[in-house]
Amino acid sequence: MSRKSWSILLLTLCFAMIVAGCGKGNSEGSNTKGKEGASDSKVTIKFMHLWPEGVSAGQNKIVNQIINDYQTEHSNIIIKQEVLDNEQYKNKLKVLSSSNELPDVGVTWAAGFLKPYVEGNLFAPIDDLLDGQLKDKFVAGTTEAYAIDGKTYALPLEFNIAPIYYNKEIFQKYNIEIPQTYDEFKAVIKTLSDNGIAPIALGNKDRWTGSLWYMYLADRIAGQQTLADAISGKGSFQDEGLLKAASEVQALVDSNAFIKGFNGLSNEEGKAEFLNGKAAMYLMGTWELPNYTTNEDIPKEFRDNVGFFKFPTVAGGKGDINSWVGGPGVGLFVSQNSAVQKEAKAFVEYFVSKWGEQSVTGAGVIPATKVDTASLQLPQLYNDLFSEMNKASSITLFADVQMTASAAETHLNMIQALFGKAITPEKFSEEHSKAVGDSK
Numbered sequence: 001m002s003r004k005s006w007s008i009l010l011l012t013l014c015f016a017m018i019v020a021g022c023g024k025g026n027s028e029g030s031n032t033k034g035k036e037g038a039s040d041s042k043v044t045i046k047f048m049h050l051w052p053e054g055v056s057a058g059q060n061k062i063v064n065q066i067i068n069d070y071q072t073e074h075s076n077i078i079i080k081q082e083v084l085d086n087e088q089y090k091n092k093l094k095v096l097s098s099s100n101e102l103p104d105v106g107v108t109w110a111a112g113f114l115k116p117y118v119e120g121n122l123f124a125p126i127d128d129l130l131d132g133q134l135k136d137k138f139v140a141g142t143t144e145a146y147a148i149d150g151k152t153y154a155l156p157l158e159f160n161i162a163p164i165y166y167n168k169e170i171f172q173k174y175n176i177e178i179p180q181t182y183d184e185f186k187a188v189i190k191t192l193s194d195n196g197i198a199p200i201a202l203g204n205k206d207r208w209t210g211s212l213w214y215m216y217l218a219d220r221i222a223g224q225q226t227l228a229d230a231i232s233g234k235g236s237f238q239d240e241g242l243l244k245a246a247s248e249v250q251a252l253v254d255s256n257a258f259i260k261g262f263n264g265l266s267n268e269e270g271k272a273e274f275l276n277g278k279a280a281m282y283l284m285g286t287w288e289l290p291n292y293t294t295n296e297d298i299p300k301e302f303r304d305n306v307g308f309f310k311f312p313t314v315a316g317g318k319g320d321i322n323s324w325v326g327g328p329g330v331g332l333f334v335s336q337n338s339a340v341q342k343e344a345k346a347f348v349e350y351f352v353s354k355w356g357e358q359s360v361t362g363a364g365v366i367p368a369t370k371v372d373t374a375s376l377q378l379p380q381l382y383n384d385l386f387s388e389m390n391k392a393s394s395i396t397l398f399a400d401v402q403m404t405a406s407a408a409e410t411h412l413n414m415i416q417a418l419f420g421k422a423i424t425p426e427k428f429s430e431e432h433s434k435a436v437g438d439s440k
Contacts, residue, residue, distance in 0.1 A: 058363030158329030203270025
């Protein structure tokens, strides 16, 4: 996915996302239910997703509600769920794809992540759903992230940006103001560290979590276009600004900015340090919003103490404080080899249409479909982030999602090595340029 369309997307987003509702329609192709005279026989649709109960309580509840409603309305359909956490899900998807045993319906990411599955003829085109009752129901630019060679292979559920969440109580205790500049941000880190508080929660065993920090530093120092060109191969990761961003990552590590053992902790383990009040800040996408707004498994006292701020500007840098890392979140695919493809598509269409408003009110998720939020009573944190997204100057899609699978793997491995100080910024940049070049 080219970088150039994200700024354009945002211009449309601020208008499109405040209007309309959601719908549903029909689908194509299958055989299980299609045996003549067998319309009353039970059809099982295997659905694999990444919203476990607990860590994704809001989403999990909505998924189950949609499935229960669908099964009630379609008495011949059984939805069989397999629920995994994020990293388990990605690994299982790879294993199943290698043996051509993907679930009938599953979750995918956009752009480069999607591409090998499409090239392997594993995901079914679902443009027919966009011509039915879902027509014109998506925020402009979101479905395009799931299109390859003019065909759409998944329908997006979320739209995300990545703020820095912070613990208001900790900030107030140490008289810390929200930082506007990177120098102020480093002063916040020092104040917290000097007082025995871990400044930033990070679980970088999953690698993409550290990528968020590098991407923001690259954006703020080198500028969005420079970063975009490096990821696409038009430019180089050995650009002076991008080299400086990699160096600054290691400077953060040296300043004890992150929780102890961060490179060996999963995202969930790292996040737990923020949730239990042991770390003051946590950089993550707005898919985390439910944990700070609607998730009743997390104490209300803590949820009420969570605020956010934008990644600060860097003195002399080319970046804009209203430029975000983010983009379309996960979407639903239908397996090309599904024996129940017709029924699977019908379920996806229903799911997406119901997800819209329910994900806003029930989970505090920013959906990819158009929802009239003006008529809804929503938490202030949600409204504030929604407003910031509408003011964004640009959105840079997550690097590992943009890249080809091989380049993304190099990127993620190099991110972990950079944070672990196992490589120099120069080697980090060199390996990136080589991986992107080799994948073209």
